[in-house]
Amino acid sequence: MSSSVSSLVLNFLRFLRHNKTFSLGLAMFMAFIILGFVYSSLAPFDPRRWNVVPRNQPPSLRYPLGTTILGQDVFWLLTWSLKNSMIIGMIGSGVGLLIGMVLGLVAGYKGGLVDRVIITLSDTFLVIPNIMIIILLASLIREQLSVPLLGLIIAFLTWSMPVRNVRSMVLSLREREFTYIAIFSGMRTIEVLFKEYMPHIFPWVSSAFINRMIGAMGTEITLAIFGLTTMDEATLGTMLYWALRYQALITGALWWILTPIVASSLLFISLYLVSMGLSEYLNPRARISRIAMG
């Protein structure tokens, strides 16, 4: 067991060395994780509060990213925003993926009417412009919005994407011999799906999870531009919202408005590189060519 794990680690390290863009993306993403989940807890005060630090200071040693016109420290605000945005991204991506995956597994395995119903439903949701529905919903409950709730709303309107992918994977797995062996040895459907099929689907899922995180965090920023997010919580979207609201561009507080812009761009780029690298790493055809190359 330990030898297989160490060979897996070695293999991964070799891939890291081989694929520079993937390593770059991973390093950037790790930096964001550390900023968001480690540094955010080191903040000397609640960065959401106003008038804690002098207003509208350009970046300096004391305030590395400057301060806002509301008297907030941009750096500490950024760490909190990264954390909350990533939580929204993970919930929005993960929960939606889970729903879509379960439906796709069931549709592919059961077939027949169940399959027909699930596919029609997911195709319908795929076509409906869900950003409009999210906006409609958020505009009605904006007073009650919170970070996890935002993630859940995004999840419940974007679950349809993975259904067809997972279904087609299951359709091909269903015809393989190990499925029959599993069924004849008395495994229940649930067990076959989760014990036998999950490992085959997992590579795709992990890449999709990261890709969907970009979408979910982007949706949060879209909502924020419309003023439809948790206004007193720190997220990348609300940071941008307040900077736009207080005309940071016209007053020349570039450090304030550029921080969420640059941070979200770099975060999205790093996630994209990671998901691209992951799908390449886990793609068996690419793996063979890598082995051939040494």
Added chain:
Amino acid sequence: MRGTLQYIISRICVCFIVIFTGITLCFILPRLSPISPVETVLDRFLAYLDYQDPEEIEYLRDTLMELYGLKGSLLDQYIMLWKRVFTGDFGPSLTLFPTPVNKLIYNALPWTAGLLVFSTLISWFIANIIGGIAGYFSDRAWARALSAVAVTVRPIPYYIMSLFLIVLFSYLIPIFPMGGGMSIGLKPSLSLTFILDVLYHATLPALSLIIVNYGASFIIMRALVINVKTEDYVKFAEAMGLPKGRIINKYVIRNCLLPRVTGLSMSLARIFTGAIAMEVIFSYPGLGMLLQNAILDGDYNLIMGICVYSIISVAVAALLLDLLYPLVDPRIRYR
């Protein structure tokens, strides 16, 4: 022939299911929320009044309920919504009373549609040509550099890109306006000044859409070309000593265009929803701005109208796409 008819009918049915589900969602979701839009508006209204006559408030509430389509039982309300959808009449806007919602959407649509169609087409052409060439010469240094650029811009949302462009071209190098659809005080007309002014204001919004769409299209086109260029007929063309330009244009890019047509129509299908957040950033007078104002003022009729129209337009566009695709691709037959 019967198969064709069956296919068309089943596709039309799916289109109706999409519209039905979408509009039903728009109906159910707001009613699940604990906040009544009527009470919100009423509260705002009453804040301005010193003297409040209970009877008048009741009357006001009644009128508002009717305007919002919230009168009667849930079934009545649902039927009422469909009546509105079928007659295409979403009632008056509540903030710009009594301008009909339809008229507001009709006024905003050309701005959004013009911007989206224009920039989608441009980025599609540029990305397919450059992506095709970069795919053919995929191992050259410049081709790698081009795809690094595309990979970098691809995950950036267009509204973030638009903020970059504003900082760059309206703040640091002020050559383009920060927002608006046209200069203040200009009357819409078919004169050259007006057209140039509109184009001038549309440059940055269009550019941000073009850059981001370019990234996505480039990556797909490059991958397609890399697959096609190993085909035998390309090898033969090379062996025949045909000029490279001819091979790339006639043998490679042309054969990759079919799937790209789908991509083009998919992005054109999004003209209603494609750029709403960016329009808010640029204060561009399209649907996004309209939606923004509707949200700020709690103009429920208007939000509903925009949602319903966007659902119908996307569903119909997807239907047209499916029906027209066999015309473009002779290999596909209706099943």
